[in-house]
Amino acid sequence: MPSLPDGQDAPLSADPRTIPLRRALPALIRDPLGALVGFAEESGGDVVRLNLGTFRPFLVSHPEHLQYVLRDRADNYVRDGRGLLWRPVRRVVGEAILVAEGEVWESSRDALQPLFTAKRAEMLVDRMAEAISEAVDEWDEPARQGRPIDTADELTRIVLRATMRVLFADRISVPDAQRISAALDTVTTSMLPRLLVPFVPYSVPVPGDRAFRAAVRTIDDVVLPIIREARARPGDGDDIISTLCRPRPDGRKPDEYQIRGDVVAMFSTATETTIALLSWLWPVLETQPEVAARLYAEVDRVVGGDRVRREHLGELRYGRMVLDEMLRLYPAGWMIPRTAVADDVLGGVRIKAGATVLVSPYVTQRMPMFWDDPDRFDPERFSPEKPRRRYRYSYFPFGGGPHQCLGQYLFLLEAQIIVSTLLSRFRFRPTEPADLTPRMGASLSPRQRLRVTLSPVQRPVAP
């Protein structure tokens, strides 16, 4: 039984358990996600330190500890946007909502929050369904020709179309959104070498730097003219760009740099996480035939040959359970790093100011301590008839506390619409066996670029 958090006055255990360098490093290089789950499990949910040479983060996996870090003492465990780890990210999004803390974060969050209420998300359902259905119409052609589609590219196109319509009021066109999305992809891959050597000054070139700069320029070429236009004529639109261009609820008048950061951060998080999570749909359908059969049966019964409507969503109960299970096993936001502001005691372990604390939905959501047979894909875990989980923070794909995901509700609606639209219109056959190995980017997506052929669902013609 791990010791529970109680702050500075708690008794200290002798030394935190530490995974030595000779074990931690090779394991993390071989299979980083598997290694993290293994370290958490062997420590029995206690806070454990990973010795990675000059970098020695604490891995926190017990739900009680997670609640303490993310919610109860969120003031002491902050997203250190100024820290070395975040430096490359800051060069893309500045002091945006996703990396900032304090007044800057609060100002952006207060401005954006009204766009993401449950009520507003519900109101967007029909518009979203229309954009998604239009995007899926483009599959009629490859389906007729028997031509395989690349699921990652196609999902990107569908999500961009829906997101630009409902969150950006089509101020960014789909081709421009595709350019930004591709550039953000380059940003993520080209910043990896910098993340590995965070102490190297920017005056010293590192591989990837040039691609990184070119990608940031592409993003600016698209985004800055749109922001300038919106600032000149802010209007009263309730899309993300108009909202960010107006004075903030606290009276602040954000400058172009701040707006650009928030726009790029919102674009990236709204699209990338959604694409990453939904990319698992095809491998899941392929490897879980019973789940697929139930899902198809539900979509056929509830949606049939219609366009998905708001009233369908409440009835797509199994679909929702499948999404919940996908978010458990493949949480797009797989790692949530925090930095301690002041010395503290967490689960009997002394945490010094400045220490890095790693919190990972992927890890806790796969620990046998908290989940039966955790590697099994089983949507029944989320059946409303099942008893409540013992710990709120044994499942936290959207984080928790003050930084809890703003787009959670919208995402769940959008994902349900996308899944049910796709399944109501097509059956899929992969061109190669589906592989469930994850790729750890900014979000967690399948490593395999799966291609599938499409067969339209045949429905009897009404008499």
Ligand code: HEM
């Ligand atoms: C699969 C879908 C998604 C997942 C798994 C996810 C996950 C997360 C997580 C774990 C956090 C917490 C980050 C932290 O504590 O440092 C977060 C924050 C956030 N998410 Fe999401 N997210 C998803 C989709 C979305 C969408 C669609 C939007 C917007 C349309 C969005 C907007 C945000 C914002 C703005 C924050 C920062 C909130 C703050 O710091 O105040 N997310 N998300």
